[in-house]
Amino acid sequence: MFQSTLKDSVTFDGVGVHSGEPCHAKICPAEKDTGIIFTNTKTRKQVRANYKNVANSAMCTKLVGDTTVSTVEHVSSALYGLHVTNAIIEVDNDEMPILDGSALEYVKKISDVGIEMQMAPRKALKITKMVRLDDGEKWITLSPAESLSISVNCDYSSKGLKTEPLKFDFAEGDYATEIAFARTFGFFEDAEFLKKNHLALGASLDNTVVFDKCGKPLNKGGLRAVNEPVRHKILDAIGDLAMSEFQIIGKYEAYCPSHKLNNLILRMLFSDARNYEIF
Ligand SMILES: [Zn+2]
Numbered sequence: 001m002f003q004s005t006l007k008d009s010v011t012f013d014g015v016g017v018h019s020g021e022p023c024h025a026k027i028c029p030a031e032k033d034t035g036i037i038f039t040n041t042k043t044r045k046q047v048r049a050n051y052k053n054v055a056n057s058a059m060c061t062k063l064v065g066d067t068t069v070s071t072v073e074h075v076s077s078a079l080y081g082l083h084v085t086n087a088i089i090e091v092d093n094d095e096m097p098i099l100d101g102s103a104l105e106y107v108k109k110i111s112d113v114g115i116e117m118q119m120a121p122r123k124a125l126k127i128t129k130m131v132r133l134d135d136g137e138k139w140i141t142l143s144p145a146e147s148l149s150i151s152v153n154c155d156y157s158s159k160g161l162k163t164e165p166l167k168f169d170f171a172e173g174d175y176a177t178e179i180a181f182a183r184t185f186g187f188f189e190d191a192e193f194l195k196k197n198h199l200a201l202g203a204s205l206d207n208t209v210v211f212d213k214c215g216k217p218l219n220k221g222g223l224r225a226v227n228e229p230v231r232h233k234i235l236d237a238i239g240d241l242a243m244s245e246f247q248i249i250g251k252y253e254a255y256c257p258s259h260k261l262n263n264l265i266l267r268m269l270f271s272d273a274r275n276y277e278i279f
């Protein structure tokens with residue numbers, strides 16, 4: 001595999017789902033070996049999309065370095081899903097726009113301008129030993145396999161929502177049509193608590209699937225596909241694994257994963273060089 005970047009810049013306007021403030025972002029092509037870098041357009045300060053820069057945050061993936069940017073997981077997922085390894089993302093606020101709550105607009109606009117292969121090999125990481133993280137009933141494993149696959153199971157039965165386990169295999173599946181469209185979701189009964197705690201101030205039915213007590217979506221038009229919440233969990237996991245900055249060759253399996261646990265499993269993976277091979 002080779003490194004790649006966008007053929008041209010693409011722009012996005014929207015609001016931050018947590019701050020509720022307007023934000024504008026531009027994804028620009030970048031030289032080989034750049035990686036994914038976020039630049040704050042007001043301060044010109046930057047932070048690299050790397051797992052070591054991921055801060056412990058409620059409900060989103062937040063990068064902290066010379067600048068801070070929240071809710072980076074969906075753009076990160078889109079770039080990884082499209083195999084874009086180099087890009088500079090300019091943003092005029094400390095949060096990426098939530099758009100429709102999925103990675104669809106990123107995928108569409110990047111695909112429209114096209115992706116350019118660069119004459120440099122992409123770094124790959126093969127998992128050689130299983131790594132397991134447990135947090136109460138929640139768990140994640142990374143284990144050896146021939147290609148990257150993401151398997152997620154969730155349990156929202158206490159919220160009245162039924163979901164099915166789902167596996168997405170990069171070797172067989174199509175990220176753009178199977179995963180990218182899946183939106184962020186939440187539960188109506190949690191909405192008041194979130195607003196009181198100044199979280200999800202920008203959340204609305206335009207960017208979040210909201211389920212009622214019976215697990216029925218309140219959004220007009222309902223779900224975009226069966227099992228949309230689990231697909232979104234896979235979208236999020238891809239965005240978080242992208243912070244490894246490697247093409248991962250291995251199997252990710254999880255029960256009730258979160259951004260925090262996704263970051264911790266990467267830290268666990270990299271903590272022992274016997275867990276992986278780089279080539
Ligand atoms: Zn998400």
